[in-house]
Amino acid sequence: MCLAIPGKVVSAFEAGGLPMARVQFGAVTREACLAYVPQAVVGDYVLVHVGFAISRVDEAEALRTFELLREMDQLTELDAPAVVAIDAPAVGDLLAGVPPCP
Amino acid sequence: MPIAYLDEYRDRALAERLVAQIRKVQTRPWVLMEMCGGQTHSIVKHGLDQMLEAALPHTLELVHGPGCPVCVTSLEMIDKAHAIAQRPEVIFCSFGDMLRVPGSRGDLFRLQAQGADIRVVYTPLDCLKLARQYPAKQIVFFAIGFETTAPANAMLVYRAHAEKLDNVSVLVSHVLVPPAIANILQSPANRVQGFLGPGHVCAIMGYREYEPIASRFQVPIVVSGFEPLDILQGALMTVRQLEAGKHTVENQYARILNRDGNPAARQLVYSVFETCDKKWRGVGAIPKSGYKLRWEYRDHDAERRFQVAEIDTLESDLCISGQILKGIKKPHHCPAFGTACTPLHPLGATMVSAEGACAAYYAYGRHLQPSMTGAGGPGRGPHTPQPGPPAT
Ligand code: SF4
Numbered sequence: 414m415c416l417a418i419p420g421k422v423v424s425a426f427e428a429g430g431l432p433m434a435r436v437q438f439g440a441v442t443r444e445a446c447l448a449y450v451p452q453a454v455v456g457d458y459v460l461v462h463v464g465f466a467i468s469r470v471d472e473a474e475a476l477r478t479f480e481l482l483r484e485m486d487q488l489t490e491l492d493a494p495a496v497v498a499i500d501a502p503a504v505g506d507l508l509a510g511v512p513p514c515p
Numbered sequence: 516m517p518i519a520y521l522d523e524y525r526d527r528a529l530a531e532r533l534v535a536q537i538r539k540v541q542t543r544p545w546v547l548m549e550m551c552g553g554q555t556h557s558i559v560k561h562g563l564d565q566m567l568e569a570a571l572p573h574t575l576e577l578v579h580g581p582g583c584p585v586c587v588t589s590l591e592m593i594d595k596a597h598a599i600a601q602r603p604e605v606i607f608c609s610f611g612d613m614l615r616v617p618g619s620r621g622d623l624f625r626l627q628a629q630g631a632d633i634r635v636v637y638t639p640l641d642c643l644k645l646a647r648q649y650p651a652k653q654i655v656f657f658a659i660g661f662e663t664t665a666p667a668n669a670m671l672v673y674r675a676h677a678e679k680l681d682n683v684s685v686l687v688s689h690v691l692v693p694p695a696i697a698n699i700l701q702s703p704a705n706r707v708q709g710f711l712g713p714g715h716v717c718a719i720m721g722y723r724e725y726e727p728i729a730s731r732f733q734v735p736i737v738v739s740g741f742e743p744l745d746i747l748q749g750a751l752m753t754v755r756q757l758e759a760g761k762h763t764v765e766n767q768y769a770r771i772l773n774r775d776g777n778p779a780a781r782q783l784v785y786s787v788f789e790t791c792d793k794k795w796r797g798v799g800a801i802p803k804s805g806y807k808l809r810w811e812y813r814d815h816d817a818e819r820r821f822q823v824a825e826i827d828t829l830e831s832d833l834c835i836s837g838q839i840l841k842g843i844k845k846p847h848h849c850p851a852f853g854t855a856c857t858p859l860h861p862l863g864a865t866m867v868s869a870e871g872a873c874a875a876y877y878a879y880g881r882h883l884q885p886s887m888t889g890a891g892g893p894g895r896g897p898h899t900p901q902p903g904p905p906a907t
Pocket of ligand 1: 839851853865866
């Protein structure tokens, strides 16, 4: 379950105080949080793990990896039911006050 | 020849060239361990281990490491999760893989059937939505995983704290790869001479922290992807180092990660979690090998909130997954493999997740080959090639 699934950012928005995106994985589109890959923009491909983009990838890499994961039956993460959103209050700057890495 | 198993993927010619290259540089047998469950799954699916072991006269044996977080979550933690999930005020949230993991007394599916409110979530952030939706309920998330998953779980805690969602708590059972590698290397029974490092873990963490391990234990570590060609190339890079007497950290997966990983993700992980000693299922306690919540976030600690008393754990006495996770044995050495223990009725955690070695061996038909290749321990006899898995 440490595999990250590549998908295409089709729209970006903010929700619950977090930068979010809709990411398309083959026929499935799901939300992903862009907090850790803030430079990603619509049209980019990102590697997504449990709803978080963890890095950008190029398109050819993304398509090949996705096919391979499909063959390996390793896309079950995408089958988890969606939980309906209720609007969250904004809580100010993301990561404000978080100390830097040691 | 086992290479036939590679028919199903496109880069077969390249794979054959890589194997030929390994044969060319290899002058004696070596044992490598892959540290990521995704790699294990890919290796078994494509028969890469059988291909490399058949590289006579010098075999290259792949043993499967403890790289599946579902498999190594301790039985105590699973039992605690079950105790919390049974409480009437709790909505217990988990990644889907955890539902079938056997605890001492059944799994989460059984509790769900008995009426416990247990939900599979796609992302830890779903717990925030549930917390807002059900303010009178306690939302508990089973925060398991390696370093890859830690940034997501850290964000849940960070946001719950920032939004003052007091009804969110996490049962933290995070494990870390580098201390596990050190633990394997320190064992007197260790046979592993080189490692394929976990690609997606290093996408977050980078690979600086593997460098002291490589030099202290004089063992090459090649951070690798999980596709067949990645694994074969990683194996080639490791064998080259072994043959040259080198022991450095190399990056096969440079198209995805660099030495630094993802600093933004690490920053939040370090602000929410701190390292602690951790018990691994089948392996035992490893110093500083896990995460717990920092003191500032203690109000979101499910163990603290629900004060679960010590539970007597009951592990199946047939299961040898501990030795499998350390690379000492392989699934087909287990008397229960494919008979008493199958993915539908798992006795141990390595049979549950698709990335567990036992489940991967089962999925690709290896229980049908009682005389499988592979080592049984340090004192094994000469290697004999065996027939491969049936075509799928
Ligand atoms: S086959 Fe089942 S019982 Fe045997 S080691 Fe694997 S998980 Fe344990």
